[in-house]
Amino acid sequence: MINILDLFKSEELTEKSDGNFKTICPDCGLQGGRTEGFILFPENNRAYCHSSHKNFNLLTTAGLKFKIIKCLDGCDSGEKIEVDNDIKNLIYESIREKYDENFYIEFQRACESYDYFLIEKLDSKGKISKIVDIDKVADYIINKYNIKTIYGLKEENIYVYENGIWNITGKGLIKSTTEDLLDMWSKNNIVNEVLEKIKRKTEISKEEFDNVPEYKRCFINGVLDIEDIENIKFLPHSKEYNFKTKFPIIYDKKNKCPKNIKFIKETFYPEDIPQVQEWFGLHLPKIYLYKKAVIIHGPKNTGKSVFLNLLTKFLGIDNVSDLSLQKISSGKGFDLLVLKNKYGNIHDDLSSKDLNDGGGFKMSVGDGYISGEQKFGDHDRFRNSAKQTFACNKIPSVKDIDDDAYYDRFLPWKLDNVVDSNNKNIKLINELTTPEELSGLLNWALNGYYKLMKQNKFSNEKTSEEIKELMIEHGDTLAKFVSEKLIENAGCKITKEEMYQHYCHYCLFQKPKLSPCSKDQLGKKLRRYAPYISNEKSQNERYWLNVKFNSLSNMTPDTSLKITCLQIKNSINKGVKINNIKLPNPYLLSPDKSIKINKNLSKKLVTKKKTEREMQFWEIDECKDIVPTHTKEQLYEWLKQNPNYTNKQMEEKWGVGCFGFHNELIREGLIEQN
Numbered sequence: 137m138i139n140i141l142d143l144f145k146s147e148e149l150t151e152k153s154d155g156n157f158k159t160i161c162p163d164c165g166l167q168g169g170r171t172e173g174f175i176l177f178p179e180n181n182r183a184y185c186h187s188s189h190k191n192f193n194l195l196t197t198a199g200l201k202f203k204i205i206k207c208l209d210g211c212d213s214g215e216k217i218e219v220d221n222d223i224k225n226l227i228y229e230s231i232r233e234k235y236d237e238n239f240y241i242e243f244q245r246a247c248e249s250y251d252y253f254l255i256e257k258l259d260s261k262g263k264i265s266k267i268v269d270i271d272k273v274a275d276y277i278i279n280k281y282n283i284k285t286i287y288g289l290k291e292e293n294i295y296v297y298e299n300g301i302w303n304i305t306g307k308g309l310i311k312s313t314t315e316d317l318l319d320m321w322s323k324n325n326i327v328n329e330v331l332e333k334i335k336r337k338t339e340i341s342k343e344e345f346d347n348v349p350e351y352k353r354c355f356i357n358g359v360l361d362i363e364d365i366e367n368i369k370f371l372p373h374s375k376e377y378n379f380k381t382k383f384p385i386i387y388d389k390k391n392k393c394p395k396n397i398k399f400i401k402e403t404f405y406p407e408d409i410p411q412v413q414e415w416f417g418l419h420l421p422k423i424y425l426y427k428k429a430v431i432i433h434g435p436k437n438t439g440k441s442v443f444l445n446l447l448t449k450f451l452g453i454d455n456v457s458d459l460s461l462q463k464i465s466s467g468k469g470f471d472l473l474v475l476k477n478k479y480g481n482i483h484d485d486l487s488s489k490d491l492n493d494g495g496g497f498k499m500s501v502g503d504g505y506i507s508g509e510q511k512f513g514d515h516d517r518f519r520n521s522a523k524q525t526f527a528c529n530k531i532p533s534v535k536d537i538d539d540d541a542y543y544d545r546f547l548p549w550k551l552d553n554v555v556d557s558n559n560k561n562i563k564l565i566n567e568l569t570t571p572e573e574l575s576g577l578l579n580w581a582l583n584g585y586y587k588l589m590k591q592n593k594f595s596n597e598k599t600s601e602e603i604k605e606l607m608i609e610h611g612d613t614l615a616k617f618v619s620e621k622l623i624e625n626a627g628c629k630i631t632k633e634e635m636y637q638h639y640c641h642y643c644l645f646q647k648p649k650l651s652p653c654s655k656d657q658l659g660k661k662l663r664r665y666a667p668y669i670s671n672e673k674s675q676n677e678r679y680w681l682n683v684k685f686n687s688l689s690n691m692t693p694d695t696s697l698k699i700t701c702l703q704i705k706n707s708i709n710k711g712v713k714i715n716n717i718k719l720p721n722p723y724l725l726s727p728d729k730s731i732k733i734n735k736n737l738s739k740k741l742v743t744k745k746k747t748e749r750e751m752q753f754w755e756i757d758e759c760k761d762i763v764p765t766h767t768k769e770q771l772y773e774w775l776k777q778n779p780n781y782t783n784k785q786m787e788e789k790w791g792v793g794c795f796g797f798h799n800e801l802i803r804e805g806l807i808e809q810n
């Protein structure tokens with residue numbers, strides 16, 4: 137809205153103590169001996185000359201400026217200011233010459249109020265009446281705001297451009313603006329006519345409007361162009377990019393994020409941190425560049441939720457959806473539509489309920505097209521850009537565990553650094569998401585994105601086989617039981633009762649204890665993990681065929697040796713480097729497993745280190761079954777009472793083979809100390 141002050145340059149104006157302004161009268165100037173005798177009242181767009189004692193409004197003040205009217209032609213106090221049409225038009229023409237088109241329109245509208253939008257019409261009885269010029273109102277609003285309309289089957293969306301993005305708030309804006317402009321003339325039917333007119337005049341095709349650049353992203357203070365990683369550009373906002381959303385972050389390449397770095401170092405394993413950085417970076421382009429989803433697993437109070445909240449705040453809460461893996465996998469149109477235009481899909485506390493089919497999930501990870509369904513039956517086909525991040529205590533399993541492509545999609549991160557609830561910083565998330573920290577985090581993410589693009593894959597990526605083992609290990613107890621306890625053996629049988637007992641026993645002797653599934657569920661799911669088994673029945677016995685317990689389980693089920701591929705990995709995690717692993721005692725592992733270890737683990741450096749004390753407890757855990765003369769509990773007890781024993785002293789007291797498994801590997805030259 138134009139104000140009377142806008143007709144003057146700021147250096148022409150002097151502010152008075154009452155908030156009004158004074159200047160030199162544009163016409164009489166120095167007359168009357170006063171130099172600044174012309175008072176402007178911005179609140180009601182009026183002016184008064186102390187020399188002539190006349191009053192002026194916006195239009196006549198402009199007339200004074202352009203010397204179209206004289207100071208003495210102003211009106212006396214209390215009189216209505218009236219101007220001839222000829223003079224009025226002269227003033228408008230001068231405004232048009234001196235200012236731009238927008239100013240000209242706004243000026244006219246300010247002078248005339250709603251009259252500006254009215255036209256005279258001759259009715260059937262020959263009487264002149266005024267009606268609203270719908271086109272003029274519509275054009276005025278379209279000119280003032282940037283508006284685009286997308287038609288649907290039954291409803292349309294009207295967008296307005298503001299601060300870099302198109303908001304779906306057009307309908308409300310048009311209605312309220314029309315009411316402001318027309319005042320008493322804004323009857324319902326008039327408002328609706330204006331709305332319809334604007335919709336028709338601003339229609340754009342959905343395809344065209346959905347076309348958003350893949351490597352440009354909108355931020356609070358501008359647009360980052362990250363297409364050329366060697367030459368990242370920061371551009372001004374523009375409506376041409378069709379952005380509907382933006383990151384709630386100010387880009388400033390000077391900012392750093394010390395608190396976030398500290399949190400990430402305390403929360404994640406060192407070998408996962410490059411992936412965490414690259415994962416932030418993957419969210420920067422719109423396109424889903426790599427077919428990966430993150431699954432964070434681990435017990436409570438390990439920072440999972442803080443991390444998910446941090447990622448959510450980084451992306452902006454409105455840019456994040458919250459679909460579970462199960463919902464995505466089942467792939468229903470209504471559910472999937474919420475992914476549209478989202479930067480991330482972040483789901484905490486994922487249920488461990490099995491997935492029937494990983495198909496929908498595989499489609500949503502990566503750059504595939506998704507078909508969504510809107511209300512009123514509008515179909516919407518879009519490329520998913522919401523990067524998937526899940527957190528859970530237990531990883532849900534998929535019906536078809538041989539689906540390597542399913543496992544291949546995951547970056548599994550294990551969190552196990554439990555924060556003592558007494559030391560928990562409940563304000564942590566606020567400290568991590570201040571404007572500076574978020575801005576610094578963006579720079580950190582940009583570095584991650586750079587690295588990801590340079591190496592064209594994530595750092596320390598695991599093979600699909602390793603991921604599968606890891607996910608099964610941290611998932612279904614039955615899967616774990618099958619992989620550790622059962623082996624294929626044609627013709628062998630185990631009764632159903634015996635199988636269930638072994639399984640329950642197994643679960644209860646895990647640390648922490650696992651909760652076994654029901655006998656019925658075991659019956660339904662066993663073959664998923666052990667497809668070689670068949671379900672048989674003789675006259676009075678029900679049993680599983682082609683399976684036996686592995687020999688170690690058979691010896692003593694409660695203290696059976698449980699060295700699996702993953703536990704060997706654990707031993708390596710204690711800070712040693714593998715040259716070439718062969719196991720010292722052939723009976724510890726079945727031959728096929730040792731081959732797998734050779735293939736997957738050789739030449740891998742794992743950096744996570746534990747203290748000597750942690751090592752001692754760990755070795756009890758690892759080696760409890762090697763020496764059958766002591767129970768694990770006895771050893772734990774002893775270790776607790778003798779806190780200052782060194783590894784070497786312990787070995788002398790208890791002998792190699794108890795605490796020495798790991799040391800033995802070193803001595804044999806099979807692995808070497810870092």
Ligand SMILES: [Zn+2]
Nearest residue numbers: 161164185207
């Ligand atoms: Zn004057």
